[in-house]
Structures are given as C-alpha cells and as structure tokens.
Amino acid sequence: MAGTTAPGGVDASASVEPPPAGGHLPSVATSRLMRSTRDSALRTPGLHWNDVEEHAHGPSPVVGQRQTQKMNMYQAIRDALSIALTKDDSAIVFGEDVSFGGVFRTSMGLAEEFGRERVFNTPLTEQGIVGFAIGTAAMGQTAIAEIQFSDYIFPAFDQIVNEAAKFRYRSGGQYNVGGLTIRSPTMAVGHGGLYHSQSPEGYFLGAAGMKIVVPRSPIQAKGLLLASIRDPNPVLFLEPKILYRSAVEQVPIDDYTLPLSSAETVFRGSDLTILTYGTPLFSVETALALLANPPESIAHAIPASVRGASIEVLDLRTLLPWDMSAIEESVRRTRRCVVVHEAGRIGGLGADMAAEIQERCFLRLEAPVRRVTGWDTPVPLQYEKFYIPDALRILDAVVETLTF
C-alpha cells in the first residue's frame, strides 16, 4: 500500500454506498490498508526480522521462505507476547484477568503454555500493576503489564508519569525501566460511553522518558509490540479495541519488529496530508473514497475541482516521540494538513502537531492546519455517532482545507 495508488485512484465502488451509521466500521474488513496476502504482508515497509542470529550456523530464511498466517489483531498481539515469552526468559505478562486469556483474548493460552509464574492474574489494582511492573523492570527484567481498559489507567497515572517516565533521568542514568511495556485497549467501539471509549493519550504527552505507540492492524500490532517490548524505554502501547476482531491480515509468523518513532505513509499524495493513528485511519480511507466518488446524497457539497485531489495519509504509529521529520517533509510538499483523532480537541495530539507544523512550515502552508477530533465533552454513550470523527466529518475537513 505504502506509496502505491493515490487515493483518487481508489476503486471506490465498494465504498460509494453510504455505510451504516457506524461509518468507519464496515470498512475495516475490506480496507486496502490490510495486507491480506502473504506477499504483501512480507513487503510491509520497515519490517526487520529478528531471528537472523538464531540461524547463525545455517542460512537464515530468505523472504521467500517466510510464512504468514491469517490473524486478527488480538491473535497477532497474542503471537507477539508468545514470542517475547519464548525468547526472553525474564519476560512476564500480567494484569487483571490475564490468566484466562484477557477480556479481549490477547493472552489466550499463554498461562497454560508458559506457566503461572510468567503469565498471571493480578489483584484488581492498576497502580499496583504498574508499580509492580516498574519494580521488575528496574531489576533488568521484561515486564509486560496489561491495563484492562485505557479508561482505567488513571489509578496508575502517578506510577507511569512520575515514576516510569522519570526513572532514568532522576537516577542520573543509573537505573532504568526500559523493560517495561504497558499494554491497554483504547478508543471507541461506538457504544462505550464515558468509561469504555476514551482516548487518554493526550494526558501522557508530557511524560518525557516514555514512548506511546498505537498500532492500526495485526501486522503493525505484532511488529510494533515486539519493538516496544525490546525498546530500552518504557512504552505505553495503546491498542484500538474495535480492531481486535475486525482487523484481519496475513501476519508473518516469525519474530519481526517495526520501527518506533517512525510514521508510515500509507497513501502517497501531493495535495494534502492527513495525520492520524489507530481506528480513524479507516474512516480516513472511507472519506477519501467518498471524496473521489461522492454519492448523490453528498455530491452537492463536494466541488468537482477537489474530487481528483491526491491525498497523503500518514499513520503516526508512535505518538511520543513522534516522527517530526516525516510530518514536516510531507506537509512541506502538500502544503495542507488535517489531523484526525478520536480524543478531544483541547489537550489532544492535534494541538501539538498543528503548533509544530505552523512553526516549521508557516510560509509553505496554503491553509490552516485543521483538526478533526472528538468534542471537548466526555464520550457520551447515546451520542457517540456524532461524537467520534467519522468519515463524513473528515471528508468535510479535507474539502474545506482544499478549498480554503
């Protein structure tokens, strides 16, 4: 996908019919962002095989011999955890309800496979879970902690922001918790309301010393999670929960990583850059199909002049520290930028993006950097369809920015 067809050339026939009120939901299964063949999976940009030294005495498998398997996102995450546990004796996986497989099935069978000493339930205490994880990581071990929902991460806020993030700095580099990874399901499912649909990443943007990663698909989740686990810094790994089942790809079965702090250009274009991460990528894809080929019902609002626009889409993947050079390079080229996230507008990542972009690209910009975000309200259950930035809101922002 990367750098292949411009979205204007997308075969939009599947998307021109209005999707159900969920908007972005049905497009995940059919998304062009999903690598559904072995071939395309193995050509995932930035993919780094980690098993080369295991084949030190013989030839390491050439790409032609690599295998893939159809997995959804929770299976790909489970696969990454299994590899981490297999290759690193010090690795442990724990959290609330982890033993029986986790409420999203991401640790299914791991307790049976690796034993209860390494994969276990904790009592119900997020601050305890993260504090415990910090302790094991401070001893040089690999701690993979699960917080059941990112909405429930706040009891651990102190441990994460004041402790994990600052561990290295405050000890003059003598101590660190690089072995710490905190995984947590995030973003909306369409009917979660205040406490099952939040995107809390904005609260953590000031936690210098910690990284924040959000995958968009099974292949991405596996590679980015393994990279996060092995990164010498604590990482908050936020998994868009609506994608656990709906996102399906052919996932390479071997041990591989994808680079952190590296955005991926998922669609190449020249007229406008969309910056986003996680679930909204699929709404963006739908929006671009609608832009190229607007159905009757909205055609009146989409001028013919913008329908052929070529839109670039960056999946930020790592939110902290983000890939500034990729963003700057892209926006300098396209001169227009729209940032999309589910989190509210004030205190969201879009604010930082817009500020950095206008400082760096001021004279290049043809339009103000536009943000399409959740409103600055709590996430309201019965109103979620009009809270979450859907394809149409993204489309409208793109049109307005193109015609500014």
Place this chain on the structure above:
Amino acid sequence: MASLRAIARRGGRRALTAIPAPPAFVPLQARRLHDQVNHGTLPHTGLPLTPKLEFFNSVASGPIPTFRVLDGEGRVLEGAEEPEIDRELARRLYENMNLLPALDNLLYNVQRQGKISFYMTSYGEEASIIGSAAALDNADEVLGQYREMGVLLWRGYTLDSVMAQCLGNQEDIATKGRQMPVHFGSPTHHFMTISSPLATQIPQAAGVGYALRRMRKPQIAVCYFGEGAASEGDFHAGLLLASTVPSPTLYFARNNGFAISTPAAEQYHGDGIASRGPGYGIDTIRVDGNDVLAVYVAVKEARRRCLEQGRAVLVEAMTYRVGHHSTSDDSFAYRSRAEVEDRKKIDNPHIRLRLYLQSKGWWTAEEEEELKSRLKKEVLTAFKRAEKLKRFPLETMFGDIYAGEEPWNIKEQKEELARLLKKYGNTWEPWKNELQKFENNGKEFTEKS
C-alpha cells in the same frame, strides 16, 4: 475533631442531643496478644512490651466466622435470635428479591437482541442487596458500584426509571443517555450516580459521611463495592479516612467470589475483606450474603454503630455471582456450568427465604405463581413503553459540562456540528437515520439560524 465540636456548640444544645456528638479522640490502644507477665510499656506509646519473639497474622483465632440466621432450608439456626421481622416486611423483602431477577431476565435478553448496549445482572446476590437496603434508612446516602439496582428498587425507583436509564431514552434523567446501562443515579432516592471506574466511590463515601455529620443529619453514607474493587488503592484510602478522620460510613463488601474471571482466591491472600477492618480499627462483621435475614440484622446493627460512633463500619457479605460478569462476558470460559448450577441449588437465597415465609404461613404456592407472572408482565410492559421513546435531544451531548457560562470551545463545537448537520444531515443516510433517534430529530442543529 475540634472543628466538629465547635460546630456542634454553635449548633446549640438541641442539635447536640438530636445527633450523638462525634467520639472523643481515643489514643491508640494495643491489643494484648497474650496474657503474660507485665513487662511495662514502650515509652510514650502505651504499647505493652513482651520478651517473646512472636509474629501474628490474624486478630482472631481461625477464620473469621460468618453470621447466619437461616439455614439452607430456611429454618432459624439453633442459637440464632429470630429477627423482629413482621409478615409485611418479610413479604416485601421476598417480592423485591423476585423483582430483581424479573428485570434481569428481560434486560439481559433484550441486550442479546441488541436493544440495549450492555447489562449486568444481580443473579445470586439478591439477598445481599435487598436485605441491606431494607436495613438502611431510605435517606442514607448510597454510593454503589453497579450491581446494586436492588437498593433503588427497594426505595421505590420505578420500572419506568430503570427502563429509561437502560435504554437511554428521553426519560433517562439519571444520565440523559450519556452513560452505559445500569449506571443509575437519583438524588430523590439518595443514590449517587454510578461511575464505571472501580472503587472511586469508596473514599468519596468517607467524605459523604463526614458531610452528613457536619450537616447534622441522622443519616450515614453507605458504600457498596465488590471484593475485586477492594483491591484498588482507593479502598484502602477510603477506609483509612473513614476510620481516622472519622466519618459515619457503612462499607458493604459484596464478596461474590469473582471479579470478572478472577476468583476471590487470586484477589487476596488474607481472610477476605473482613480481616482488613480491624487493621483500620473499625467494627467489622462477615455475614452470609445469601441469608436475607442475617444481612438485614447485620446491616441494621452496623448502621446503628456507624451512627453512634461516627466511624466507619465494615460488613462483608459472602455470596456468589450466579450470572456472567456482564453481557460482555461468558463465564463458562473460566468456571464450569456445573459449579454454577450447584451453587444455585445448594445455596439459593430465594428458596431460603421462601421456605422461611412458608413455615410462618406467610406465603402460598398460589401467591408465588401470582407474583412471578405479575412481575414478568409489569417488567415487560415497562420495557415496551420505554422502547418506543426517543432519546434526549442531540444537543444534550454538550450539556452539563460546566455549570454557569458555556465556554467558547463548547459553543464553537456546537456550531461546528450544526454546520455539518445542516450541510449533510438531510441527505446523508447514516446521519439522517441516526438523527431520527433523538427527540426533535436534531432540529435544534439542522434548523438553527
């Protein structure tokens, strides 16, 4: 406590006699672990000294016993005092204990049909909830976790209100459709709005109790929580405050054996939740949560002490979560069907109370029939009515964020939504259809000038 005293003085003598004054500060008194020769005390503390190297890990000998009144067959346990419960109260307890599963059956099923987004049943815990609710003053301020709908029902919360909240329709004054089902709240019923983050209500309840005392009310704060939630830091913070500051707060732990999939055995190493009470120096009791009479008696006494001492009291009700955790859970992934069936048969709170009622001549088979079919009908009628109602107007999404003047960003975002809905809301099917679900069909936006 000086400030409370001062307030009491200012409040005058009448207030002082109406409500017991907060207890005087009692210096820490160590328990004598063993009778032994007196070796004096540790200077400045009053703590007795001992030459024996001895560790301890309980404050009673053996496990904390469970208070019970009715045995498995609904007979008053030998040595138990039969509580003073008359025919009317006993029948009311039983009816409410039946109303809960009647609602649960319907709402669980309609969730399966996709008509509501979520639901949590009280199956198995009816005696704990109804028995405790009955022992409280209806104006005691309740802070629940989420499985305490029965307290509201006991206090007269209507079936229409239950349906409104679970469906999130325009009569849902509890959350105006903003929160998930079972997140009830009603100032009239002295029941603060449920919030999904666990255990947050536990320290809040300490503050509520303190405020009630300062307001010189003859009521207490009552805080419900699961044995799982009791693992949160907020549990420890809350009990510490309510015991130390102190505050008249009754903590009611529903120990139903599970926190989603995690069995109580993996939740704590100590003797349940009750063993923690003495650590905070508060009166504590463990009660058979499937024995509605025992729960009633224990909570009545707990409430009396709470009000009298002005300090927290802890009740741990031992029960069993017969249902799945919620509609998002399939508990047979971590416990056997047979275990659940077994528990339902061997220790059924409904059967125990029914047998007791029958032995008193307070209940007949015909009344049983009549009650079950009446409740089923009432619940269904309420649902059918509620199902036809629309949601609150769409603009409700932006309401109640702040009191007072609406900030600029909310104003602008409402205008942004209005612009979008005017542009696409009449033609784009997904939005058009969604708008129909709201009272006023979104016209406050689409027809805004």
